[in-house]
Every structure is written in structure tokens, then in C-alpha cells.
Amino acid sequence: MSDTPGVSLTRSLAGSGEIRAYLIDQLNLALRRPGMFGRGEGPLRMLIDHLLFVENQPDAWAEQQRAWEARGAMTNIGVAGAFYDLIPGSGPGDPDQHCVASVYAEFAHRRGWLGPDRLLPADEHHALRTGVRQWAETDRVWADVVDEFGSPSILFGGTSPLYSKTLGYLSEDPDEPMVFFHLWNGGAPEAESSWPPEHEEPALLAVRFGGAAGGGPFGESFVFTPEGQRRRLQTRHMAG
Numbered sequence: 001m002s003d004t005p006g007v008s009l010t011r012s013l014a015g016s017g018e019i020r021a022y023l024i025d026q027l028n029l030a031l032r033r034p035g036m037f038g039r040g041e042g043p044l045r046m047l048i049d050h051l052l053f054v055e056n057q058p059d060a061w062a063e064q065q066r067a068w069e070a071r072g073a074m075t076n077i078g079v080a081g082a083f084y085d086l087i088p089g090s091g092p093g094d095p096d097q098h099c100v101a102s103v104y105a106e107f108a109h110r111r112g113w114l115g116p117d118r119l120l121p122a123d124e125h126h127a128l129r130t131g132v133r134q135w136a137e138t139d140r141v142w143a144d145v146v147d148e149f150g151s152p153s154i155l156f157g158g159t160s161p162l163y164s165k166t167l168g169y170l171s172e173d174p175d176e177p178m179v180f181f182h183l184w185n186g187g188a189p190e191a192e193s194s195w196p197p198e199h200e201e202p203a204l205l206a207v208r209f210g211g212a213a214g215g216g217p218f219g220e221s222f223v224f225t226p227e228g229q230r231r232r233l234q235t236r237h238m239a240g
Helices: 016-032 042-053 057-072 097-111 122-135 142-149 224-240
Strands: 154-156 167-170 179-186 201-210 221-222
Touching: 016 042, 016 142, 016 154, 042 057, 042 097, 057 097, 097 154, 097 167, 097 179, 097 224, 122 142, 122 167, 122 179, 142 167, 142 179, 142 201, 221 224
Parallel strands: none
Antiparallel strands: 154 167, 167 179, 179 201, 201 221
């Protein structure tokens, strides 16, 4: 007899494979809409911790965090801290969550957990990587990114143009790094509130090149648009 009223000891439990599949589904949802799972990085960390437990590789998470810290992609307040001097805050709530989720997505991709909405043919992804630096020398908005490179492999954030978001592009060649477009839609820097947004659709601030776990300095993986450079200078001026 069960010690808990109404609970039968004969009820079958989910197997490890079912648990793993469920956690992967939840992680992919949390990466796309991090704000719906709670504030901060806790939900993503918890899902990753549980997945690595199921896969019997709990040490992999500590190794990844050390790698992020070594290249400046994580500070004592988490991955969000690495973005503070790079991407200005935006919108209500947790402005950096879509940026943070993109970094966690790189780890998920290397683990085989990430479920992209589409993969770019290898030649298209190569053309993106080699041409985007020059392309980003001109100010761009959300529609420009999609018109030039197609729909993203994964959208971090909602579909509303009123909010900031990040677009991630992934090649069908698993050895190629992801490329991210960080888009911003907030109030003017001098405004007391970041709402309502300043633009009809998010403006591109920076393109970020993903890399291996032991890649180069995090700050050097960004290519800023003119608007991104202006926002960084304004943010630094106001902080000073």
C-alpha cells in the first residue's frame, strides 16, 4: 500500500529517454521565450543541470562555465554580465534575456539538444559569415536581416516588433559556428523609461559570431553597426 493517499505504487514512471526528450523540449521553449520561464538565468541552468544528470555527465556544466569565464562570456552575475558593456538594456522586464539565451543555445547545440527551425545550406551560411561584417557597416533593422539572410534558425524572444530579440543562424554543417543578430527596441537613452519603444521595429546593434567552448575573447566576437556603436557610447557616457 502506498504511504501517500491516492497514489498507487504500481503506477509506471517515465523512463530516462522520455525524461530526456521532455527536458530537451522544455529547454528549446525556454531558449526561445526565456521571459515566460522566469527572470534571470535560473530556468536555463536548471534545465541544463537536469539534462546533464539524466545523461550522467554532471561535470560538463562546470567545465562550460569555466570556459565562459575564461573568455569573458560569464561574470560573477552570470552570462548577462558579459553583455552589460556591449548591448544596452531595452524594454520592460529582463532586457538581456534574449542575448543570454543565445549563449546558452551554443552549448545546447554542441550537446545535440538544440532544435532549430531551419538550417542554412552550407554555402549560404558561409556567405553569411564572410559577408556580414561589411553588410553591418550600414544601420539595419529586423526586416533587413530577414530579407538578406532569410528566416532565422532560432528566434530568441517574441515575434512582436515592440520588443528586442536575437536571431540565430545555424549551418547544416554542424562544425560551423552559429551567427547571431542582436536587435534592440527601447526608449531613447535619456528617457526615464525604456517604454514606449523608440523604433517601429527593432534596430540591429551587433552581429555576434559564436564559437567553440574555448574560443577567443567574448568581446571580440561582436561586429557593431553604427547604431550599435552610438548606443554603446551613449550608455557609457550616462554610466560615467
